[in-house]
Amino acid sequence: MSKTTPQHIPMEQFQVKNNQLLVGGVNIRQLADRVGQTPFYAYDRAVISRRVSELRSILPEGIHLHYAMKANPMPAVVQQLAALTDGLDVASLRELRVALDTGIDPINISFAGPGKDDHELKAAAAAGIIINLESEGEMERLADICQQTGHRANVAVRVNPDFELKTSGMKMAGGPKPFGVDAERVPAMLKRIGELDLNFQGFHIFSGSQNLKTDALIEAQTNTFQLARQLADSAPSPVRWLNIGGGFGIPYFPGEQNLDLNPVTDNLNRLLSQYRPDFPDTEIVIELGRYLVGEAGVYVCEVVDVKSSRGTTYAITNGGLHHHLAASGNFGQVIRKNYPVCIGNRVCSDHLSPINIVGPLCTPLDILADKYELPEVNIGDLIVVFQSGAYGFTASPHQFLSHPAPVEVLV
Numbered sequence: 001m002s003k004t005t006p007q008h009i010p011m012e013q014f015q016v017k018n019n020q021l022l023v024g025g026v027n028i029r030q031l032a033d034r035v036g037q038t039p040f041y042a043y044d045r046a047v048i049s050r051r052v053s054e055l056r057s058i059l060p061e062g063i064h065l066h067y068a069m070k071a072n073p074m075p076a077v078v079q080q081l082a083a084l085t086d087g088l089d090v091a092s093l094r095e096l097r098v099a100l101d102t103g104i105d106p107i108n109i110s111f112a113g114p115g116k117d118d119h120e121l122k123a124a125a126a127a128g129i130i131i132n133l134e135s136e137g138e139m140e141r142l143a144d145i146c147q148q149t150g151h152r153a154n155v156a157v158r159v160n161p162d163f164e165l166k167t168s169g170m171k172m173a174g175g176p177k178p179f180g181v182d183a184e185r186v187p188a189m190l191k192r193i194g195e196l197d198l199n200f201q202g203f204h205i206f207s208g209s210q211n212l213k214t215d216a217l218i219e220a221q222t223n224t225f226q227l228a229r230q231l232a233d234s235a236p237s238p239v240r241w242l243n244i245g246g247g248f249g250i251p252y253f254p255g256e257q258n259l260d261l262n263p264v265t266d267n268l269n270r271l272l273s274q275y276r277p278d279f280p281d282t283e284i285v286i287e288l289g290r291y292l293v294g295e296a297g298v299y300v301c302e303v304v305d306v307k308s309s310r311g312t313t314y315a316i317t318n319g320g321l322h323h324h325l326a327a328s329g330n331f332g333q334v335i336r337k338n339y340p341v342c343i344g345n346r347v348c349s350d351h352l353s354p355i356n357i358v359g360p361l362c363t364p365l366d367i368l369a370d371k372y373e374l375p376e377v378n379i380g381d382l383i384v385v386f387q388s389g390a391y392g393f394t395a396s397p398h399q400f401l402s403h404p405a406p407v408e409v410l411v
Helices: 028-035 045-058 075-084 093-101 118-127 136-149 183-196 214-232 262-275 290-296
Strands: 015-017 020-023 040-043 063-068 087-090 109-111 130-133 154-160 199-204 241-243 283-288 297-309 312-317 341-343 353-358 367-374 382-385 407-410
Touching: 020 028, 028 040, 028 297, 028 382, 028 407, 040 045, 045 063, 045 075, 045 290, 063 075, 075 087, 075 093, 075 290, 075 407, 087 093, 093 109, 093 118, 109 118, 118 130, 118 136, 130 136, 136 183, 154 183, 154 214, 183 199, 183 214, 199 214, 214 262, 283 290, 290 297, 341 367, 367 382
Parallel strands: 040 407, 063 087, 063 283, 087 109, 109 130, 130 154, 154 199, 199 241, 241 283, 312 353
Antiparallel strands: 015 020, 040 297, 297 312, 297 382, 341 382, 353 367
């Protein structure tokens, strides 16, 4: 192999053979031929399985692991994770159909989201899954639907606590939020659930995502158990299900380190021991999406032109922000940073030089890598964007400028 590898490439997930990246044990050229087109997303099933296995080995006994499908709802990925985890969380009726197709027990599926319409509520009640109620109005609408249909819905209350997950990439709680019911309003809502004869299951308390700070996760989980204990006093029946969310992050950018879960799991062990008398028969759920699939996926596009403009070299590809909005920096980044990138068919070289990788769209926002050190780029090279297994394909505006859409494969 040649001497120099582009920085920040996550080689702990993927292998290189004959200077070509392997995904699912298949070299990238062969995989592109097998897929039949570029651009495409490829998810490595072995990387997913390994992540779940590693997590299972460290999580305390008694913690149930659920997969949040919003991170990557590709049916084949969901089918694999349904077999590896204890349950699924969905955020739409379409995701619910995919979850039910896996054949898992519906009671191990939960449905979160602040804007469930009546069709979604009716389908969820009929399926027998757990519906995370996000408002008093949603509760009343669901009760009316159940009265009309004869279904008795399984419900939990999604709580908006008065704390947040500090240093979180995306804060979902604390202060005014569209997500969940403010904690101080929950006791009255619990009383009403009992009056409406909805089948109360428990609470969903999810304060944020994409966190790489162990102290912040420990503090949020400690506060979550304390809040759940307080709210349980007002519950119409014993708490059978407590979803404490997730928030486990993955590194995307230079300087970010892998999350050290040992202190987090040590604290979880302490919390389980402390609160076991309060929740003796409660299923404690950790719900993770990005952490399970994010590092297992790559996005692959092809160089169609190389040009120079006033001293800057550009490689223009047939993919871009319309396929991978997050990698372009337009999905929540305040200051744009590069995802890890390589030339999949020539990962290493004796010499690296800065180049800008851009897409075919008529907008300066269409950037995949800015001033990134790579081997010499040629037309036909395959550009690989790592950390693309979560919030890639479905979080991108495929119809923008009407270029062809990518495809997805699980290998």
